Amino acid sequence: MLRISGLLAAVSVLFAAVVLVSLRLVAHERELFVGYLCAFSVVSVYASPLFIINLVIKTRSVEFMPFNLSLATFLVSFSFCAYGALQGDPFVYIPNGLGTILGFVQLVLYSYYSKMSGDDDSREPLLA
Template sequence: MYSTVVFSVYAVCSDAAGVAGNIFAFVLFLSPISTFRRIIRNGSTEQFSGMPYMYAFLNCLICLWYGLPFVSPGIILVATVNSIGAIFQLIYIGIFVVYAEKPMKLKMLGFLVSVSAIFAAVVFVSLKFLDAPSRKLFVGYLSVASLISMFASPLLIINLVMKTRSVEYMPFSLSLATFMMSLAFFVYGMLKHDAFLYVPNGIGTGLGTLQLALYTYFNNASRGELKHPLIGP
């Protein structure tokens, strides 16, 4: 009886962590909307790059595949969040292609074909040549590499914040959502005993903590300078 209750509580906690991760990830997926409103309004992609959305699309596809029951049973919430993410990224890529100049349009379409081919190859190899345990290892390592590269991308923004001593290009809401999503899936991975989930999301949680700490420090510093401006000679 006691073990049944403990197992039920454990299952509820793990599911709650996964659902929370889905919610915070959804906030992240919505974050580029303002950028694409600007692109549509101006009828041009200007200096924006479409590559982050291409990388995110590949990451969502690989993590979606990893979360499916015939690859990793019991973590369907990983598949749900990444299926939604893949749809969002594909929409963003489509809008970018529509409004991009012809050379960039062709380049983005070429990358889209390449990403689709890579994912198709991953699916083919994992189903055709690997048994269930090997399939999970193969796709799991790919998902870890993909997630770590995604979480590492804000390092460029962190470097910019430290150089400029300004948080203008590091929105608080985006940093907070990244941290909360990583933390939720870190807990979800720990409760599911899945290193392919908790290792990359643990790294993401650490980087998210760093972003929030830098935001707090430089935001407070800039407010202090406004309140107590330096007096020149």
């Protein structure tokens, strides 16, 4: 409980700092500041499965990389990339374009390593 409270406090302080900095900026600079901050956060969310990708390659197993999450990452990032491109908003289509690439890489790795290790739904259940 103490650890969660500490993390909540840290996130609150970071959020307050972002709000204070953005309120001090002029409207055009504020838009750029918040846009870059959001783009950075979106890329970090899409890049976080890279740690799992490293584990998948080392263990040659997709046990720790769920297919549904990889597929959802690809589909959501692709749809937002398309939306951003249609709107002409680089703060939307660039980070989501990177997310589309990373989601596609996850799907390719899942396909390759699930065939290699036999990690699919057709395996026989383990007997106790």
